[in-house]
Amino acid sequence: MSATTLEDLSTSTQLEELESVTIRFAGDSGDGMQVTGGQFTSTSAIIGNDISTLPDFPAEIRAPAGSLPGVSGYQLNFSSRDIRTPGDEPQVLVAMNPAALKVNIKDLEPGGILVVNTDEFTDNNLKKAGYAANPLEDGSLSGFRVFKVAITSLTLKALEGASLPFKLQERCKNFYALGLMYWLYDRPMEPTLKWIEDKFSNKPEVAEANRLVLKAGFNYADTTEIFTTHYRVGKAKIKPGKYRNITGNEATAIGFIAAAQLTGRPLFYGSYPITPASDVLHELSKHKNFGVKTFQAEDEIAAIGAAIGASFAGHIGLTGTSGPGVALKSEAIGLAVMTELPLVILDVQRGGPSTGLPTKTEQADLLQAMFGRNSECPVGIVAPATPGECFQMAIEAVRLATKYMAPVFFLSDGYLANGSEPWEIPALESLPEMKVTFRTETEGFLPYLRDEKTLARPWAIPGTPGLEHRIGGIEKQHLTGNVNYEPENHHFMVKLRAEKIQRMAQDIPELEVFGPAEGKVLVLGWGSTYGSITTAVEQLQEQGHSVASAHLRYLNPFPKNLGEVLKRYEKVIIPELNLGQLCMLIRAQFLVDAVSFGQVKGKPFKVSELVKKIKEYL
Amino acid sequence: MSTNGTNGAVKLTRKDFQTDQEVRWCPGCGDYSILAQVQKVMPELGLSKENIVFISGIGCSSRFPYYMNTYGFHTIHGRAPAIATGVKTANPDLQVWVVTGDGDALSIGGNHFIHALRRNVDLKIVLFNNRIYGLTKGQYSPTSEQGKINKSAPMGTIDYPINPLSLAFAAEATFVGRSMDVDPKHLATMVERLAHHKGSGILEVYQNCNIFNDGAFKGFNERDVKDDRMLYLEHGKPLLFGKNKTQGIRLRGASPEIVTIGENGVTVDDVFVHDENAAEPSLSYILGRMQYPEFPVPMGVFRSVTRPTYEEMLAGQIASAVAKKGPGDLAKLLHSGETWEIS
Incomplete structure (x- = not known):
C-alpha cells in the first residue's frame, strides 16, 4: 500500500491516498455479508473506482450459527487504476465473529487492518470456532x-426505542460494519441509503432501522x-461511457434476452434449480414482458428436452445448469x-466431481462439454472471460447456434x-445483426438440405404449410433426413x-495477443x-520479461489463427x-509442448501464484 | 389456426396423413390398428396437417411419427412429454400428440409422464401398453404381470406391475381413457375424444405384441368372452355389462362388487352411475383398478374435466407482464439498476 499523506481539515484524523x-x-451466513459487500461494491463503482469482487459463501443455507462451515465472505478490490482481479490477499478483514476470524485470518496480509x-467473542462462540483462548487477548493477532x-451492542444502542423486534434489530449489525468501512474509506452513504429505501419500501420500520445503524456506524468511526x-481511493481512469455494476449471472441472463431480441424470436429457458446457475432462472423469470418463457422443469433432462422442443417450434431454446446437470x-x-437444432447449453461450472463444491468455482467441465x-x-463451445463479458458471449452463443443450426455450450x-465488475453498457447499434429466418418455400425443400457456406440445414418449424417432415435421433439420410442405416x-x-x-471458425474473431x-x-x-x-503477465512485462498472454473465448472450434500464434x-x-483440460486439447491438436498449470481449490488463481509459475519458464 | 373442411378448403382424407415411409412393425402387430384409426380420425378434426405434431420416445410404438404426414419428432427414450411440453409451450396453436409405450412412459420416462400430466399441458398422450419390451426383444416391462416368464426373468417376473391409469389419476390428468387395438371402432371414438380434450390427456391402448407377448389381453378381449369380461363406460349411465347387460358394478364403501340385476333384490338403481366429469377422481380411480379376472375390465373415458392449461397460463402471465410493464425494451433493460457516467 503506497500512500501519500494529506491533511484532512475537517477532523483530527489523517486522510491517506x-x-x-x-x-x-x-x-455468519445469516449475517448479511453478501449484502454488505455488494453495497460497498456498488458505492465504490458509482464514485468511479474500478472494482472486482469475489463472493465466497457456503453451500449450507444456514449452517449452525457461529460454526466454521457457516462462514460467508465477500472480497472486493477497488482501485484508482485498471484492475482485473478481486485481489490476492485482503489488506482489510472485517470479522463479525470468531469463526469468521478463524477461517479468514490466514489470508490477511501482514500488518493488515482487522476489524x-x-x-x-463469547466463550461459547470461541469454542464453536475451535479457539482454546480468546485471540483478541492472547497476542496471536x-x-x-x-x-x-x-458492533452488536452499538447497533442495539443505535436502535434504542425502535419498535423493531430484538431479533431484527440485531440483524442490522452488518450495516453498522458497512458504516464503519464507509468512513474508513471515505465513501458516501447516499447510494446505500437509496438502496435501503427501495429494498425495504414495504417495511418502512426495517428501512429506518438500517438507515439509523448505517449512519451510527459511520458517525462512530468519525467521532471516536x-x-x-x-x-x-481516487477515481480510476475508466473508458468514458455509461456503466453499471453487473454480476456474471445477471449479464448472462440479459445477454440471452438481448440475443433473442436480436434474432426476432422469443427466448425459451428450460432449467432445474442448481447452484450456481439458479440466479439466471430467477432473473429471466422476471422479464416475461420480453416474451421470455421460463420453464422450471421436473429435472435436468426435461429442462433440456423442453428447450429442444421449443427450438423445434421456432423459439430460441436455452437450457441452463451446472456440471452435474x-x-x-x-x-x-x-x-x-x-x-441439428439450434440450442444453447449454459453450464455455470462448479467444483466437482459429483456434488463436489456446489458454491465454489472450477473450470473442469471443458472436456465434458467437448466430449x-x-x-x-x-x-460449439464459447466461454466468457469476465462477468460483464457474459453478456456479449451469450449473444455469440445464440448467433452461432442459430446460424449453424447446432448446439453451443x-x-x-x-x-x-x-x-x-463495472460494465460499460453497450449501445444497441453495436450488437450484431442476427435475425433468423425460417424456411417457408416448399419448392425443393428437404429437411437436411444444406447451406453451402455454413452447412446448416433449414429451420422449418411446425405450422408452416407444405413443409411437414419428421426428425429424430436415428441416423439421417443425407438431404432427405429419412431414417438410414447405410x-x-x-x-x-x-x-x-x-x-x-x-x-x-469462419464466423469468430481471431485470437488477440496481449504483449x-x-x-x-x-x-x-x-x-x-x-x-x-x-494481471500476472502485465506485472512480468513491467519487469521486462518476454511474456505475452492470449485468452480463448471460443473453444470449439478454436480461432483460425491459434496454431500460428502458438508457434511464435x-x-x-x-x-x-x-x-490440464485445455492443455490436452492444445497438445493434441497442435503438437506443441504446452505446459499445464492446473489448480483446483475452488478459488480463482492468485496473481502471485501465476507470477511464480510463469517465472519458472522465463 | 388454419383449418380445413371449412371456408371451401379441400377436405383432407386418411391418405393425406400417410407418409411414403414403409411401415416397419412386425406383421400382425397391434400398432397397425392404432395407426389406421389415428389416420382415420385426423381428417375429422378439421385441422391442417401443418398444425399437428406427433412426438414420440423410443420403442416400437415410437416409430409412429415416421408414418404420419404431419410434423414429427422421434426423440429419446422416455423424454417425449418433455419435448412436447416445449413445442406446445412455444406454439400453443399446434395440436401436439405424444406416442409412447409402457416402458417409455412408465419406466424410463415416468417422471416426465407425471409432470406433463400434472401441469395440464395440452398434450394428447397415447400410451401403447403391450406389457412387454418389444424393440429390445422381450424383457418384462413395468406393466408386465407378476410371474411372467420372459427373456430377462426366466424364473418369472418378481416386480409388481404399475397401473398406468392409477398413475394418471394421481398425477391429476384431466382426461383419462382406455381402449384396445382389437376394437377399431371404440378406439377411433376414444382417439377423437382425446383429440377434442383441452389439457393433458392420456389414452391407454391395450396393444398386442404378437411376437413377444402374444395374447396378453385375450383372456378378456376375445370376441366370445368380452361381453362378460369387459365393461364399456358411458357417462351418466349405470355400469352394466354382460351380453344382456344383466350384471353391474355396485360400490360397497370404496370397494366395487359385481351384482346381478334381479337377484337378491338388486335393481339397476343399485348400480354405480359413471360420472366422467366428477371433480374428484376417486371413483374413477376405483374403476381404473378393476382387473380381470376379479372384475370386468373397463374401457372408455374414465375422466374428463377441464382446468386452465399450462401454456394458457404462461401466455396469460406474459400478457399481463406486457400490460403492466409495456413490451420489453432492451435499452431500458440494459440501463436498469444503478448506472453512472464516466466522462
Whole structure:
C-alpha cells in the first residue's frame, strides 16, 4: 500500500491516498455479508473506482450459527487504476465473529487492518470456532492492526426505542460494519441509503432501522477516533461511457434476452434449480414482458428436452445448469446434434466431481462439454472471460447456434456467476445483426438440405404449410433426413456434422495477443482466469520479461489463427482451474509442448501464484 | 389456426396423413390398428396437417411419427412429454400428440409422464401398453404381470406391475381413457375424444405384441368372452355389462362388487352411475383398478374435466407482464439498476 499523506481539515484524523484496497467482509451466513459487500461494491463503482469482487459463501443455507462451515465472505478490490482481479490477499478483514476470524485470518496480509465485532467473542462462540483462548487477548493477532468494536451492542444502542423486534434489530449489525468501512474509506452513504429505501419500501420500520445503524456506524468511526487515519481511493481512469455494476449471472441472463431480441424470436429457458446457475432462472423469470418463457422443469433432462422442443417450434431454446446437470443432459444434447437444432447449453461450472463444491468455482467441465456424450457428437463451445463479458458471449452463443443450426455450450463458472465488475453498457447499434429466418418455400425443400457456406440445414418449424417432415435421433439420410442405416451414409454424416462445427471458425474473431507478438512465453487461458492471468503477465512485462498472454473465448472450434500464434513463442503455459483440460486439447491438436498449470481449490488463481509459475519458464 | 373442411378448403382424407415411409412393425402387430384409426380420425378434426405434431420416445410404438404426414419428432427414450411440453409451450396453436409405450412412459420416462400430466399441458398422450419390451426383444416391462416368464426373468417376473391409469389419476390428468387395438371402432371414438380434450390427456391402448407377448389381453378381449369380461363406460349411465347387460358394478364403501340385476333384490338403481366429469377422481380411480379376472375390465373415458392449461397460463402471465410493464425494451433493460457516467 503506497500512500501519500494529506491533511484532512475537517477532523483530527489523517486522510491517506491509496491506489488500491482489497477488503474482505466475513461473518455468519445469516449475517448479511453478501449484502454488505455488494453495497460497498456498488458505492465504490458509482464514485468511479474500478472494482472486482469475489463472493465466497457456503453451500449450507444456514449452517449452525457461529460454526466454521457457516462462514460467508465477500472480497472486493477497488482501485484508482485498471484492475482485473478481486485481489490476492485482503489488506482489510472485517470479522463479525470468531469463526469468521478463524477461517479468514490466514489470508490477511501482514500488518493488515482487522476489524472485529467483540460482542461475538463469547466463550461459547470461541469454542464453536475451535479457539482454546480468546485471540483478541492472547497476542496471536499482534501482526495486524486490530480494531475492536462492539458492533452488536452499538447497533442495539443505535436502535434504542425502535419498535423493531430484538431479533431484527440485531440483524442490522452488518450495516453498522458497512458504516464503519464507509468512513474508513471515505465513501458516501447516499447510494446505500437509496438502496435501503427501495429494498425495504414495504417495511418502512426495517428501512429506518438500517438507515439509523448505517449512519451510527459511520458517525462512530468519525467521532471516536478509533481509526487515526482514513483513506481515499481516487477515481480510476475508466473508458468514458455509461456503466453499471453487473454480476456474471445477471449479464448472462440479459445477454440471452438481448440475443433473442436480436434474432426476432422469443427466448425459451428450460432449467432445474442448481447452484450456481439458479440466479439466471430467477432473473429471466422476471422479464416475461420480453416474451421470455421460463420453464422450471421436473429435472435436468426435461429442462433440456423442453428447450429442444421449443427450438423445434421456432423459439430460441436455452437450457441452463451446472456440471452435474450437464451430465444428465448429455443424451439430449446428442439428440440436438443429430436433429441439428439450434440450442444453447449454459453450464455455470462448479467444483466437482459429483456434488463436489456446489458454491465454489472450477473450470473442469471443458472436456465434458467437448466430449461428454456417446459417439461423435460435436458442439460449439464459447466461454466468457469476465462477468460483464457474459453478456456479449451469450449473444455469440445464440448467433452461432442459430446460424449453424447446432448446439453451443456457454461455459461460465461460479466465480464469473457471482463476481461483479463495472460494465460499460453497450449501445444497441453495436450488437450484431442476427435475425433468423425460417424456411417457408416448399419448392425443393428437404429437411437436411444444406447451406453451402455454413452447412446448416433449414429451420422449418411446425405450422408452416407444405413443409411437414419428421426428425429424430436415428441416423439421417443425407438431404432427405429419412431414417438410414447405410454404412457410407453414416460415415458421411458423422464427418459432415463435425465439419459444420469446424466451419463456425469462419464466423469468430481471431485470437488477440496481449504483449509481444513473439517471444519466450505465451500464457494461454480461457474463461474466468482472464483477470489473474492478464494481471500476472502485465506485472512480468513491467519487469521486462518476454511474456505475452492470449485468452480463448471460443473453444470449439478454436480461432483460425491459434496454431500460428502458438508457434511464435518458445513455451506455452496454460493455467486452468482443472488438471490440464485445455492443455490436452492444445497438445493434441497442435503438437506443441504446452505446459499445464492446473489448480483446483475452488478459488480463482492468485496473481502471485501465476507470477511464480510463469517465472519458472522465463 | 388454419383449418380445413371449412371456408371451401379441400377436405383432407386418411391418405393425406400417410407418409411414403414403409411401415416397419412386425406383421400382425397391434400398432397397425392404432395407426389406421389415428389416420382415420385426423381428417375429422378439421385441422391442417401443418398444425399437428406427433412426438414420440423410443420403442416400437415410437416409430409412429415416421408414418404420419404431419410434423414429427422421434426423440429419446422416455423424454417425449418433455419435448412436447416445449413445442406446445412455444406454439400453443399446434395440436401436439405424444406416442409412447409402457416402458417409455412408465419406466424410463415416468417422471416426465407425471409432470406433463400434472401441469395440464395440452398434450394428447397415447400410451401403447403391450406389457412387454418389444424393440429390445422381450424383457418384462413395468406393466408386465407378476410371474411372467420372459427373456430377462426366466424364473418369472418378481416386480409388481404399475397401473398406468392409477398413475394418471394421481398425477391429476384431466382426461383419462382406455381402449384396445382389437376394437377399431371404440378406439377411433376414444382417439377423437382425446383429440377434442383441452389439457393433458392420456389414452391407454391395450396393444398386442404378437411376437413377444402374444395374447396378453385375450383372456378378456376375445370376441366370445368380452361381453362378460369387459365393461364399456358411458357417462351418466349405470355400469352394466354382460351380453344382456344383466350384471353391474355396485360400490360397497370404496370397494366395487359385481351384482346381478334381479337377484337378491338388486335393481339397476343399485348400480354405480359413471360420472366422467366428477371433480374428484376417486371413483374413477376405483374403476381404473378393476382387473380381470376379479372384475370386468373397463374401457372408455374414465375422466374428463377441464382446468386452465399450462401454456394458457404462461401466455396469460406474459400478457399481463406486457400490460403492466409495456413490451420489453432492451435499452431500458440494459440501463436498469444503478448506472453512472464516466466522462
